[in-house]
Amino acid sequence: MASIRTDFDTLVNALSPELYRYAMGLCHNPATAEDLVQETFLRGWRSRDDLRDIKATRAWLYTILRNEHARLYERQRPEARDPAELPDVPVRGYDTSAEAFVVRRALGRIDADYRDPLLLQVVGGFSCKEIGEMLDMNTNTVLTRLFRARKALRELLADQSLLEATQ
Amino acid sequence: MNCLDFRRQLLADPFSKDPEMLEHEAECDSCAPFARDVRAQEVRLRSALRAISPPEGMVERIQLAARFDQGSSSRRRWWYGAAASVLMAIAVSMVSLFSTSIDRGNVALAQSVINHIEDEAHHLREARPVSDARLHRVFERFGAALTGDIGQVTFAAECLMRDRTGVHLVLPGAMGPITVFFMPGEATESSLPVRSARFQGSIVPTSWGSIAVVGEAGESLEGFGERLAAAVAWPQHGLADSSGFFGGSLLLARRLAQKQDS
Numbered sequence: 033m034a035s036i037r038t039d040f041d042t043l044v045n046a047l048s049p050e051l052y053r054y055a056m057g058l059c060h061n062p063a064t065a066e067d068l069v070q071e072t073f074l075r076g077w078r079s080r081d082d083l084r085d086i087k088a089t090r091a092w093l094y095t096i097l098r099n100e101h102a103r104l105y106e107r108q109r110p111e112a113r114d115p116a117e118l119p120d121v122p123v124r125g126y127d128t129s130a131e132a133f134v135v136r137r138a139l140g141r142i143d144a145d146y147r148d149p150l151l152l153q154v155v156g157g158f159s160c161k162e163i164g165e166m167l168d169m170n171t172n173t174v175l176t177r178l179f180r181a182r183k184a185l186r187e188l189l190a191d192q193s194l195l196e197a198t199q
Numbered sequence: 200m201n202c203l204d205f206r207r208q209l210l211a212d213p214f215s216k217d218p219e220m221l222e223h224e225a226e227c228d229s230c231a232p233f234a235r236d237v238r239a240q241e242v243r244l245r246s247a248l249r250a251i252s253p254p255e256g257m258v259e260r261i262q263l264a265a266r267f268d269q270g271s272s273s274r275r276r277w278w279y280g281a282a283a284s285v286l287m288a289i290a291v292s293m294v295s296l297f298s299t300s301i302d303r304g305n306v307a308l309a310q311s312v313i314n315h316i317e318d319e320a321h322h323l324r325e326a327r328p329v330s331d332a333r334l335h336r337v338f339e340r341f342g343a344a345l346t347g348d349i350g351q352v353t354f355a356a357e358c359l360m361r362d363r364t365g366v367h368l369v370l371p372g373a374m375g376p377i378t379v380f381f382m383p384g385e386a387t388e389s390s391l392p393v394r395s396a397r398f399q400g401s402i403v404p405t406s407w408g409s410i411a412v413v414g415e416a417g418e419s420l421e422g423f424g425e426r427l428a429a430a431v432a433w434p435q436h437g438l439a440d441s442s443g444f445f446g447g448s449l450l451l452a453r454r455l456a457q458k459q460d461s
Contacts, residue, residue: 069253132247135244186240
């Protein structure tokens, strides 16, 4: 059992940073994001006997996290913070630089249907085919959503630049 | 491939290596700068997301929670295999990333310098000298200081070069304007040539990054980069500060952030 625990710890160490980033991209709330990551790993731990293809572990954990987030929204709407919100005192784990602030705020305003594939591609590094399998949609639909997500992001950031330039 | 298809595919995957896309980008004068802009924005997006790291103690809390969880297991080797495959995938990705970066890094930096000058060619037409106060302010944003005389400057601003910000200057030369980029964090082992049909120059290594000096063909630039390096005191901690991604809009964004915060 100790060996299994050690291997589990290795997996948590290796994957928790990117899963946390993905969770933050979904919910914009540090406390909720941590809960989602913890619940994801615990579900992974409990369901380990069901997984046949160990190569799919990473995608599987992303899918668990995404489903957990969806379930959370079914039960209640968690306190979603404005991604633009900046803590008074910089804290470890959340970059408060201006450029990150502007980009994350724009990202938070994109329709969730478009943002989700974008997060899987940018944070998880998954291919369009893999994203399609995770979201149960064909590759062309994934491509269209990625296109629309980045188009919306560019428009939001362009509006932001225009606003700043006129202030 | 037409421009519409190219832009759709580019926005779906900005770093695609699709040969048709690369061919179109190489041949199309309007899509090439668009592609550079999309990729610069993609770097900003990835940076903003990667800057988020888990709160302190989260990993330990998860591991502790699992220890209290009484799930049964008969497949003792499962986590070993899963952990090994994930670590292997990460290792392969890192090796691939670094080998690609090393192969293309120097060429890409020199090309980025040329692209930047051509994209912002209007700065070459600036004729009025920039005030000393403004010139000093631009360097102060990086914690750097101008300690020597670098002569007349007709343009000075913070700018985005690849995925880092730096200082962009234009100075008058014998054959036409000379462009200078102070590029903190862009390290090169030795001097690199920069060349296009119209421009020529070099990228000179410094202790904090590098300086690109590029003039019109025929301009004598021997030792120019080294003289500029000697005229600017650039702190080592400036490297970390310079890895922002918003180029010219950085200060405006900061101001907005301060407004939101207040």
